[in-house]
Amino acid sequence: MLDFIVKRVVQVIIVVFLALTAVFFLIRLSGDPTTLFLPPDAPREQIEEYRELLGFNRPLYEQYAEFMLNAIQGDFGESLRSGENALGLVLERMPATFQLALSALTLSLLIAIPLGVLSAYKRNMLFDKASVGITVIGQAIPNFWFGLILIFIFAAQLKLLPSSGGGTMLHMILPVITLALYSISRFVRFTRSAMLDVLSKDYIRTSKAAGSPTSTLIMKYALKNSLIPIITLVALDLGVLLGGAIITEAVFSWPGVGRLLHQSLMNRDFPIVLAGVFIIAIIYAVINFIADILYAYVNPQIRVK
Numbered sequence: 001m002l003d004f005i006v007k008r009v010v011q012v013i014i015v016v017f018l019a020l021t022a023v024f025f026l027i028r029l030s031g032d033p034t035t036l037f038l039p040p041d042a043p044r045e046q047i048e049e050y051r052e053l054l055g056f057n058r059p060l061y062e063q064y065a066e067f068m069l070n071a072i073q074g075d076f077g078e079s080l081r082s083g084e085n086a087l088g089l090v091l092e093r094m095p096a097t098f099q100l101a102l103s104a105l106t107l108s109l110l111i112a113i114p115l116g117v118l119s120a121y122k123r124n125m126l127f128d129k130a131s132v133g134i135t136v137i138g139q140a141i142p143n144f145w146f147g148l149i150l151i152f153i154f155a156a157q158l159k160l161l162p163s164s165g166g167g168t169m170l171h172m173i174l175p176v177i178t179l180a181l182y183s184i185s186r187f188v189r190f191t192r193s194a195m196l197d198v199l200s201k202d203y204i205r206t207s208k209a210a211g212s213p214t215s216t217l218i219m220k221y222a223l224k225n226s227l228i229p230i231i232t233l234v235a236l237d238l239g240v241l242l243g244g245a246i247i248t249e250a251v252f253s254w255p256g257v258g259r260l261l262h263q264s265l266m267n268r269d270f271p272i273v274l275a276g277v278f279i280i281a282i283i284y285a286v287i288n289f290i291a292d293i294l295y296a297y298v299n300p301q302i303r304v305k
Contacts (some may be wrong), residue, residue: 004293005293008289008292008293009289011285011289012285012286012288012289015281015284015285016278016281016282016285019277019278019281020068020071020274020277020278020281021064021068023273023274023277024064024067024274025060025064027265027268027270027273027274028060028063028270033054033056033080033267033268033269033270034047034050034051034054034056054080067274071274071278074087075087076271076272076274076275076278077271078271079264079269079271079272080267080268080269080270080271081267081269086271086272086274086275087275087278087279089260089272089275090257090260090272090275090276090279091279093255093256093257093259093260094256094257094279096166096254096255096256096257097242097245097249097256097257097258098242099172099256100172100175100176100179100245100248100249100254100256101179101238101241101242101245102238103172103176104176104179104180104183104241105180105183105234105237105238105241107176107177107180107184108180108183108184108187108237109187109234111180111184111188112183112184112185112186112187112188112191113187113191113223113230115131115188115191116187116188116189116190116191116192116194116195117191117192117195117218117222117223118131119131119132119188119191119192120191120192120195120196120199120222121195121199121218123196128192131188131192132189132192134185135184135185135186135188135189136185137185138181138182138184138185139182139185139186139189141181143178143179143181143182143244143247143248143251144247144248144250144251146178146181147174147175147178147248147251147252148251150174150177150178151163151174151251151252154174155174161173161174162174163252164252164253164254165252165253165254165255166253166254166255166256171252171254174252175248175249175251175252175254178248178251178252179241179244179245179248182244183237183240183241186233186237187230187233187234187237190229190230190233191226191230194226194229194230195222195223195226197226198222198225198226199217199222204217204222231294232291232294235287235288235290235291235294236287236288236291238287239283239284239287239288242280242283242284243280243284245257245258246258246261246262247262249262250262257276257279257280260272260276261273261276261277264276
């Protein structure tokens with residue numbers, strides 16, 4: 001078990017390192033940020049002076065080496081726009097993003113697990129076919145498009161809910177539904193599959209032949225034994241929701257890390273983008289790490305892989 005944990009810790013470090021490396025070079029391809037902070041008619045000498053001040057006149061490998069050395073120490077520099085600490089700005093927005101992601105995850109489970117169980121129980125019936133069809137559509141619909149449709153219907157037309165901002169429960173409804181759509185579809189299909197696998201086991205057929213009530217078979221035996229893979233998927237999906245919140249927050253102007261990263265990308269505010277990617281990569285990798293450890297504890301065969 002100790003060897004398994006050490007391997008997973010090394011994988012976490014590698015994932016974070018590769019994520020930072022990839023984003024560092026990709027955002028450098030987006031252009032020189034000095035052009036955004038100086039007038040269009042700024043003289044060449046002023047541009048070069050400002051690039052030197054920001055350190056963008058040095059070779060790319062030198063910038064990368066300095067960045068990685070500072071990142072190891074948790075130093076991502078200051079925002080090019082506000083001059084505030086980049087990591088501090090990201091951490092300040094994390095509670096709002098967690099609130100959105102956890103709310104979406106809770107909504108997904110409350111809707112998806114009952115639907116998945118019922119779909120498995122009514123296999124190949126009209127309800128099951130409709131459920132599978134809807135989940136396929138739900139996984140295919142882009143989140144940003146679905147969010148815009150919700151805004152058009154419930155904010156612009158019916159005027160029942162606010163279209164943007166945060167601070168109240170009403171502001172959460174549309175972004176939470178938007179973010180939860182993909183997870184609901186995914187959980188329904190996964191729960192259905194897990195339930196069908198358990199319902200085909202011999203002990204379920206034996207219990208049914210012995211006259212056990214249907215509710216007992218479903219809730220006490222089938223669902224209980226289907227929960228282990230579902231719990232694993234829940235842990236992994238939380239990381240997916242945190243990453244997917246970037247687009248959703250931008251659509252609804254939700255005051256979280258996603259909106260901050262979107263604005264920073266548009267403004268080429270590199271320190272904030274890198275700090276945000278670092279935090280999200282750490283959270284995603286740690287969640288995966290915990291899920292792997294718990295799963296290996298439950299299923300020892302995983303440890304040898």
